[in-house]
Amino acid sequence: MASWKSHPLEIAYDLFGWIAFLSWSISFYPQVILNYRRKSVVGLNFDFLVLNLTKHSSYLIYNASLFFSHVIQGQYRKKFGHGEMIPVAANDVAFSIHAVLLTAITLFQVFIYERGDQKISKTCIALTSVAWVSAVVCFFITLPHHSWLWLISVFNVIQVVMTAIKYVPQVYMNFKRKSTQGWSIGNILLDLLGGLMNYAQMSMQSIDQGSWVNFYGNIGKTLLSLLSISFDFLFMCQHYLLYPSKKENVSSKIDLADTAPSQPSENV
Template sequence: MSGVGFAKRWLPAKLLLLWTLIHICESSVHLFAPDEVIFERCSNANITISSSSAVSQSVVIRFNVTYSSNGNYSSIITLPEQVLLPVKATSVSFNVSARHVGQVTTRLLSNNTDLNSLSLRIRFMVVHSNFLFVVSQVIGWIYFLAWSVSFYPQAVENWRRKSVVGLNFDFLALNLTGFIAYSAFNIGLFWIPYIKEEFLERNPNGINPVSANDVFFSLHAVLLCLIYAIQAAAYERGDQRVSWTAIVLLAIGWTFSLVSIFLAVAKTISWLDCLYYFSYIKLAVTLIKYVPQAFMNYRRKTTEGWSIGNVLLDFTGGSLSILQMVLQSYNNDEWSLIFGDPTKFGLGLFSMVFDIIFMAQHYCLYRHPPQYEAVQQEP
């Protein structure tokens, strides 16, 4: 009976709380604007800001420019200082003129108390050519597909041979660790609102570097690496195992990641910093993961068991990735995309160098595997 009485006493309070939350949600007005506007220089764009419902009083929306690629946004675009959303209106439009190539980021501020939490940002990107922009996007999708498909030839090769002899286990272990760390970084910055907001607070003029493609690619890579590991356990593997050198490196990496998580939980560092540390693990793995496989091929004088299809697709993806960076840098007059991020550019080139080494081993150096013939001794 006491439980029933407790429920009767608290039920009206719960209903009142629910009604209050619904009322707050219905009374608040949300504004919507495009995150990014891309247009050619010497052209115009019409931008619309819309509200979730008609406003009860006129709303003045001001544009607070927080970033300009050359320091003077008026030389890049012509932007009004403010626009007015009239009473009972649900949208307002304004015109922006592009003058020169560059980037401008502006934050939308309002005088309406219902919109004090407004944190909308619009990034205006003026480019040399919309055609080059489309070509760059197409190239991006092609190298994304090339990199994604590059995992399958090795899995098929293992299944066809029912053997993983020739596939270096150090490479497998390092690659799996690297993509787990990369997935953690991508998931945090793409799906967790708290971390996304933390990134914007720290980089008010920046754009989230992680897209849905990045999340899919990293999770897909983890899945295929796990399939490799299952094949390594199920198929013939000879005397291959993970070396002590790789075990020590993996132990250092995993210890570093666990300490980072502990510090983030203890609020000694932010979760965003923790994710950046995970990305450093991925970078370190990329620098060393190909070395064991290349050395193993050299020692065996053959590439049997190491799929060349994986190498060709990886080289295609890497070369197209660098081509896209060059096109974007020219089209946006932002050469910092290459020279301002030498780590990303350098790692792309580093991977391509190893792809060239693997192709040389497969097609030139070890094209004909060594043949072991019985030698008849003379009497």
């Protein structure tokens, strides 16, 4: 069983991990609050939400299984070395649970608030169906051999693929509307901080152990942060550089409409 060699690095590992948890967890709330205040989900892409729920559910299965199951931990050490530490922390499990819950709440808002003519695309439904059908097939393949590490690695792959895909509909919607109105930038800024802290946490373990196994031993966590950070910068570019005037113009029109004096009606 591997153990920490440096107490300060262990403290830094926990600190960065829980900062990542707080940043990523809090990042869900600006969108939920924005939807509540507007009583509308117009501008929020529904494909993003469905793909996000699949992604976080898959990530929860991976994190919880590797963190709690001694059988799977044994298979991990057999593959990567008995002296290696498990690359899933308590904050990873806590984040996954919270993410599934908040994504489900946001989806519930879609059903109760104004949504215009937006709907879930057939492409999204097809991708989600393929992901879960593949997971079920892999489960039955695993049963005779009890290769549980391989099975949860499949869920890790699914969450990476969903992470890569889920942002695309929102990026395209922002591009098509030439506006980020209805899409919370607060979500993105917090998501960026969480991704950076995630890398910092993994680096503490690597420095302490003198090994980079945790980066490729949990390649899903590594790619998750990389993809999130990349898309966060893209969203920031859209919000602050490409479409800020459009957002301001829309707000100005609304303000003018609200403050303009009403015209007296003519008597017939």
